[in-house]
Amino acid sequence: MSITKIGSFSWMQMTNGHLKAKEKIKLANTIIIPSVMGIIRTQLKSENHIEDNIALDNIKVPDSKIIVEAIKELDGNADTAIINHSWRTYFWGAALGHIHNREYDPEVLLVSSLFHDLGLTDAYRKTKGCKCFTYESAIQFEKKAQEISYDEQKSIKVKDAICMHMNGFIDENNEPEIILLQQGASCDVIGDKLYTIPKDFRNELLRKYPRENFNKIFKGLLAEENKSVKESRTNFLSKLGLTMMISMNPDKD
Template identity: 25%
Template sequence: MSKTIAGIKVPDSALARQIDQLVRDTESDLLYHHSNRVFLFGALAGQRKGLKVDSELLYVGAMFHDMGLQASYASKDERFEVDGANAAAEFLRSHRIDERDIDDVWDAIALHTTPGIPKHKRPVVALVTAGVEMDVLGLEYDAFTEHQRHEVCTCHPRGHDFKNGIIDAFAAGTIHKPETTFGNVKADVLDLRDPTYKRGNFCSIILNSAWSE
């Protein structure tokens, strides 16, 4: 049966049910519920902003957005966002989804930790990031009603100390490939959680490059 949370209808197609089961079986409770909240907050943001979005594609992007943190989907040298995007694309291709839609989902996942760009892209891309930014960073918190926040978090609880829990999940998914954090927000995560981490410096790379001047 289809379910409605805070006025948002959760996709209930065969594809959506497979995704729900896959994420439930693969991720921790913390990340599973976080991914569901990302969909709901993203959809609510789209509703508020008058954006027309394919709800199922938004659901795919939200549910897969942290899959790259899981060992079974993690590469040795790609950013976890790219690993998650690749996992979603492979899943969608196996279901013969249109390549344009796959591109939107790929961008939505790959760009969800790159501030300032997704909001200028197509709705699926913009709203996955909007959902992430609300749930993790609390951006535009007051633009959601207390009822909306309560209903979303009742159905998909944040649990005890979500703030530290999500940072720990980010750290666990990136600590084995610190070079992928250069120039992105996960550098802050390893700087906080890994005492051996050395942050790359963009200016130092320029000044120490092989160019003579």
Template identity: 25%
Template sequence: MNSSQTAVPPFGSLAWAQANGGRMSARERVLEGGRSTRAVLGLMGARAAQRVGVPARKAVSIDIESLVFPDSRIAREAEEECRTTVSPMLYNHSVRTYIFGLMLAQRDGLKPDHEMFYVASMLHDLTLGETHRHFAPIDCFAARGGLLAEEWTSVRGWDPSRRATVSNAITMHLNSRVDPSFGPEAQMLRAGAGVDTIGLRYRHLAPASMEQILERYPRHGLKVSRELAFVDEGHPGTRAQFLRQLGFAKLLRTSQFAE
């Protein structure tokens, strides 16, 4: 690359969203469409296997009674921010995203910074709630969430590296794939949210653990929620609109969860 050229930020990153307003190019739509189609085909195969009783391999368990959440000051403040500014449905979704992400990290051999991942989980959908919906003048709610996280963690004294890890994890959680270079926290946030919305990798989690988690953190009608179907976030060119066009709302309604 010569010096007159500018590197294109990685797809879905905060720098990418800031450069283009969170809107996908035609090429990105084609590439992400291919990746998303492969993911959906895998999901449909997993759902079919579950329906006919094919046992899952290497399902991961967790004892919800012994799970200890991060208890640093910033972790407690992130939990409070989430609990007091979004609906109980979105709050429980955020907690389950953290738990499911931890379980999949164990299965995948990832070793995250638990505090960073917890903060990312608590903050990742704040801009779907009314309090923070209009935090920044950008159509993509995930990018607004990344910008919010950048400012929120900066005010609390985090260094640029930790701020970037969390803000990119949040901005990229709508991607079909997150590059490992963005850290295990970003990979886990996308994976945990994917389980809790459309059931991606649902079969990798042990049924007994899933039952415990859902009893402790009920879904409050998530399958028919406006927020996680992105009903109010389908702005032209955004990844939320792209996912809606791919049938995300139907995948949400037909997920393996009861509600």
């Protein structure tokens, strides 16, 4: 993946997640229209609901060594709101992959989901310095992957997926796991594409992984990130209305 691609792990290594003026313009031009249209469709439910028999039990949950380690890392450092958000992100992403016939590697998507917000937890938020939280999350994944000699090609996908999920929108020319992590996280945080997911599936997922005041907690974590990394995508997206979009999420706490 090109080192010039905004949000990629290579880009993070060069920038620590700090956007330049030209990158802000490029990012804004990329995400504004899809984000606005997504909000409108979600609020108005302007597209036909997709009827589908998808259920939580139909979505594969790998139990490989890297997944076991990821669960330990997340459960040992995050509170319930972030833990449940991470699992919902996986299931939303997997559901969207199923609905739109997008093939993906369940292990890569799940480990990306479990690690994607680790940099916002107390264990790493206070020591990461001026790095973007997604970069810190990817670094912590990389350490664990190296410890267990995890597949190198899969590791590259996971790190890029984690780092790029805060771009706000992912082009179709990216790996499916990168697209689905962003879409799954966005679905959970602002309700994007929520209207395309069957109601029974939504209710089942929220019963298993309740939101636990997630909206309020997440807005607080983003506010802290904005203060510590002023040129981050988080700060930039907040200025574009991310906090308002979280408040407009149809899934209230």
